[in-house]
Amino acid sequence: MRLFIAIEIPDDLKKMIGRLRVEIPGTRWVQAEQIHLTLAFLGEVDEPTFELLNEELGRVKVPEFRLCFSGVGGFPDRHRPRVLWVGLEPQPRLQALAAMVRETVRACGIQQEERPFSPHVTLARLKLPHSRQADAFLDQPHKQKLPPFLVQEFTLFQSRLTAQGAVHVQIKNYRLAATADCTQRRKSGKVGT
Numbered sequence: 001m002r003l004f005i006a007i008e009i010p011d012d013l014k015k016m017i018g019r020l021r022v023e024i025p026g027t028r029w030v031q032a033e034q035i036h037l038t039l040a041f042l043g044e045v046d047e048p049t050f051e052l053l054n055e056e057l058g059r060v061k062v063p064e065f066r067l068c069f070s071g072v073g074g075f076p077d078r079h080r081p082r083v084l085w086v087g088l089e090p091q092p093r094l095q096a097l098a099a100m101v102r103e104t105v106r107a108c109g110i111q112q113e114e115r116p117f118s119p120h121v122t123l124a125r126l127k128l129p130h131s132r133q134a135d136a137f138l139d140q141p142h143k144q145k146l147p148p149f150l151v152q153e154f155t156l157f158q159s160r161l162t163a164q165g166a167v168h169v170q171i172k173n174y175r176l177a178a179t180a181d182c183t184q185r186r187k188s189g190k191v192g193t
């Protein structure tokens with residue numbers, strides 16, 4: 001099974017993010033329903049490792065937290081973008097979650113890249129590295145348009161490679177630890193810390 005671990009984005013936000021799409025030559029946009037925030041990419045995992053991983057991921061306990069989107073950007077950088085993304089405001093609990101997830105994955109014998117975790121939601125992949133339209137897209141202020149959301153779980157996904165591209169299937173959700181501040185705010189209809 002080809003696996004990765006990510007934070008699922010609420011459906012209404014996926015739709016809003018999907019609407020950031022513009023016409024850029026040589027660009028493959030991520031379909032709105034597939035939009036996610038990757039914590040770790042695992043690649044092919046055999047059945048015994050999967051069983052171990054499933055058990056160990058259940059032990060990852062970070063308190064729930066709120067995520068706020070920041071502006072758009074490009075990898076490797078905005079002047080030569082191969083990937084367009086929308087970033088997230090710094091959130092120590094997100095960094096802690098990604099570090100624990102990656103450590104758990106490593107402890108299960110699955111190699112992880114050494115590059116530091118750089119929180120982003122991939123919007124599109126570009127085959128042509130430079131275009132006026134990509135420049136214009138990256139110059140737009142998207143910051144205020146996306147509301148924050150509460151993260152209460154993370155998800156193990158299978159990525160099935162098909163002729164139409166990768167299809168993501170949820171395998172299992174892992175709950176984060178509830179916090180008094182988030183619970184209180186949920187009751188009052190506000191989004192938590």
Ligand code: 3AM
Binds near residue numbers: 037038041121122159
């Ligand atoms: O969410 P993003 O776009 O950062 O690029 C793939 C996507 O990340 C990444 O895993 C996420 C879910 O598909 N991915 C795919 N193949 C990869 C690989 N061989 C990979 N990341 C690292 N190494």
